[in-house]
Amino acid sequence: MDMHRAFLAIALSFLIMLGYDYLFMRPARQAALEQQTVEQQAAERKADGQQVGEPVGVSRQEPQATSSQGESPSSTTSRTQVVNREAELLAEAREIVVDTPLYSAVINEYGGGIKSFLLKDFKREVTEGSPPMQLVKTTVPSELPLLFSLDNGEGQILPLYRAEQDRVVVKENERRVTLKMTADYSKNISIIRTMTFDSDSYMIEQSYQVINYGEDQYQIFPAISLTNRPFAEKNTASRYMFSGPVAFISDQLHEVKGDKLEDGDKILNGNVQWAAYEDNYFLCSIIPLQGMNNTVTMHLAGESVRSLVSAGLKSIGPGETVEYNYSVFFGPKKFTLLKAADENLSKVINFGWFDLIAKPMLWLLNFFHAFLGNYGLAVILLTVVIKLSFWPIAQKGMKSMKNMQKLQPKVAKLKEKFKDDPQRMNQEMMSLYKSYKVNPLGGCLPMFLQIPFFFALYKVLLMSIELRHAPFMLWINDLSAPDRLWVGFDIPFLHGIPVLTLLMGLSMYFQQKMTPTTADPAQAKIMQMLPVIFTFMFLNFASGLVLYWFVNNLLSMLQQYLINRQTKTASA
DSSP: HHHHHHHHHHHHHHHHHHOOOOOIHHHHHHHHHHHOOOOOOOOOOEETTTEEOOOTTOOOOOOOOOOSSSHHHHHHHHHHHHHHHHHHHHHOEEEEEESSSEEEEEEBBBTOOEEEEEEEEEEEESSSOOEEEEEOOOOGGGSSSOEOOOOOOHHHHHHOOSSSSSSSOOOOOOOOOEEEEEEEOSSSEEEEEEEEOHHHHHTEEEEEEEOOOOSSOOOOEEEEEEEEEEOOOTEEEEEGGGGGEEETTTTEEEEEOOHHTSSSOOOEEEEEEEEEESSSSSSEEESSSOOOOSSEEEEEEEEEEEEEOOOEEEEETTOEEEEEEEEEEEOOOOHHHHHHGGGGGGGGOOOOGHHHHHHHHHHHHHHHHHHSSHHHHHHHHHHHHHHHHHHHHHHHHHHHHHHHTHHHHHHHHHHHTTTTTTHHHHHHHHHHHHHHOTTTTTTTHHHHHHHHHHHHHHHHHHEEEEGOOOOOBBOOOOOSSSSOOOOOOOOTTTSSSOOHHHHHHHHHHHHHHSSSSOHHHHHHHHHHHHHHHHHGGGGGSSSHHHHHHHHHHHHHHHHHHHHHHHHHHOOO
């Protein structure tokens, strides 16, 4: 048992470090590749011998003989026409402001993309005076999210959507406020776009009515694109979590890592329930309401990722109208909000292997917060609940360790007696443990059982929007970030004193002193290093996780104290 405890403790620390690297650091290295966005992709221009409807002002030119510079005069003229027409449309386009209690958005009439989307209830930084969180990181019209096209996103010129008003205000408790926009997509094709807003939801309903006013049949290839760049600068939390394009197709979640897109576009087919771009706290998503035969194409271009949701090729006859409907969610990844918006959208909150443990933890955190009003106190109460759940098992383990300590004189005699026969010595020791009903591994079980809960809570604290910028007390103003007490000057590497982490290390040291040990002096020295190792490991962990481990240590010390007192009373 002496060697068992020493090697178990060392193995446990390495297991946590290796698990931490595998589960959080490795995805972080990959996530750095994923923080990118998409540019325009090529698609079919001809189908069944007919052209896709073209934007007004652009005419297709047949190839001409090239000039001495290698470019045909007609192609030069055509490109000049495109540039001139684009400039005209840009000059005509207005910026339509949509203001609700939850967000403020700006829609560019040229293309109809979302130019700005500010979340009023979420700041960019935890510091005082920080501006609201911005989900759109570009102002280039062709790179804005929510561009609808009839040529699978390949058009040279975006259509001009003329809105019925230049400002939409959604007041408290107001529902289904609409904005209507109309675009002449080509000479005979028009699009009527209707957007519907609610005061208490981040969900926006969109419908696109495509009308053929001509006398000929047209081939259209409807698609809507979602182009995004990283929502925020990298921080402690975002380094360890997936960030990038994601889709839920045929009841399966697809998180597409950056290295996959570097090799080429990622094409996903099936029942497209939604496509999105996410980081650990925020989400921009498209939910096609006719998703059975849709295709999602993800494309990487520099720092941009473009997800194109295509509805497939369709013919539209003279005088015919077809309609395409989408729901859009731009907002925080809060489980209750996502589930209320769309049941499948809540699947974006994915805790991986620890999902079965992490989601009940998140529910309990929110439940306790509803009564306590402080997520730090909620973490403490959650720790107490977890500790009480394992109290009987831990009790048996600690008693087993105490009994093992009492048997050490007998164990020492056996070691001395059978020092030249290791096999016989092990047999006699097992017989001794059996006689006294002692399990030599009984003290290890509680430690192993805590590991899944440790990682599950780690995921919860990093991924849950509830913990972002959530204050606890005193210097701890963000439970999702490492704790640092500012002392008036910068401390290299640490940038402040990790008070809570140091307290956690001290609690682990005193807990170790109270715990019965059967180790020899050499092994005891190894054990004494564990509080130091854990303290360094926890330096950059979320302060909420450190708080959990610190309180857990205090409760373990209390339990050990009660067992020691009980044993002492029984002996007397």
